Amino acid sequence: MQAGTVLDGRYQLIEAIGAGGFGQVWKAHDPKVDRLVAVKVLTGDGSADSSQQSARFAREAAVAGSLSHPHIVTVHDFGSAMHDGRLHAYLVMELLRGKPLSAVLKDGRLPLPDAVRTAVCIADALGTAHGAGLTHRDIKPSNIIVRPNGQATVVDFGITKSSDERHDITTSGVLIGTPAYMAPECFTGTFDHRSDLYSLGCVLYEMLTGHQPFTGNSWHLINQHLNEQPAPLLKVRPAIPPELATLVKRLLAKNPDDRPSDAFEVILTLRKIDRRYYDEDSPSHGPDRYVRSAVSPQIAALRCSRRAWSCPQSQASQIRRQAMVTRAS
Structure with a gap:
């Protein structure tokens, strides 16, 4: 071609x-x-x-x-x-305008608000796919496109697993997925929607730290996913909210039963963290320990000052401010 x-x-x-x-x-x-x-x-x-x-x-x-x-x-x-x-x-x-998350991460870890909001986009996409009976099975940075407005889009559903076995084109005995982001149960051929949540945990860990939770060749990765724990987030990046560190730890649980029950539980947790730590319009906004001067020009170009899930609240704040100005005049 x-x-x-x-x-x-x-x-x-x-x-x-x-x-x-x-x-x-x-x-x-x-x-x-x-x-x-x-x-x-x-x-x-x-x-x-x-x-x-x-x-x-x-x-x-x-x-x-x-x-x-x-x-x-x-x-x-x-x-x-x-x-x-x-x-x-x-x-x-x-045609998606933007960059693969893998390319964005070459510049280093993401600012904390960006990592949280990108994870919300991914979890939202997974929730819809899972609701349709589909498991993606290959959630990784190169399959996530970060748009110029800061939103993220999930791509590549080529190895998706359906509840309809007639459409499963995978081969028994063949490793399906990318080892660096695969849940432990995938290596034995058993997986469900919670396997995607584990992969999301790996991606979120990488967004927060700048490196994958586990590294090495395929055999090293398999052993680590099965038997080892990644370095604790709060030691790698102390500014991470404790609630976020806890969520990532749950997502990376070896036993699927110890992970969040579904993607929507993940979304709710992430949104609570976003409101508490990073949403300036939220009355519960806590200390924002994110150092804005550390944002690289490449990441700043892909950031969005207000994400879709916070727009209604921002609009409401703007309406209230306009009403106060009208009354004052």
Whole structure:
């Protein structure tokens, strides 16, 4: 594939914006509705592995296409097309402006409010997916896009596990997921929605500290997930609110029964922490120990001064202030 290629007689590829073992992601133009889109193109060779990847593409289109949520990528189309004598599967998604969380984290740990609010976005997306009977199974920074307004969007539902076994395209005995972010039970092939919460705990730990809870090769990671505890958050970053450290510890519990019951419990806890420590409009706002001068220009460019879940409260505060000015005049 190259810039200028018209895929399936419709999608004109503009520039490559990502790559992986599956192929490439292209910025493209869809003239039918005159919009820019992201097209994930599978580089197939006709092998069994290629067929499996094509099945993943179809699975991702079916799963993500069935979910409508502001923090889940929107899928527009799916198909296959011939190019240079080879058949390529492709997936057309909304073009997300922003950066993968993995790229943001290369600049170091996030400011505490940003970490909390990004985690809310992820948990919100997971709550919707779990409510639809879907387990993502590959929550990690590279599958989370941080938008210019500070919001985060979850992508890549290619290995999602459904309660409908007819649509499960995974293979018994094959490790599914990314070891650095996998829950202990996943290594024995048993998992449910709480496995995603463990992965969220790993991502939140990394956002707060700047490094993964466990490191090493695959075998080291498996042993650590199964038997070891990460360095305590309050020792790594003492400014972290105790409630947040407790939540991360629960998310990273080895036993799924010791984790929060669902994503919405996680959201409620995170929002309480946000209101108490970081929401300046909240009457319960406590001491904000976040040093704003330490924000890097890269992270500051991706920050949002007020997130979606605090907008109603901010608007209410603005209305009250306007009313006071009106009465005074």
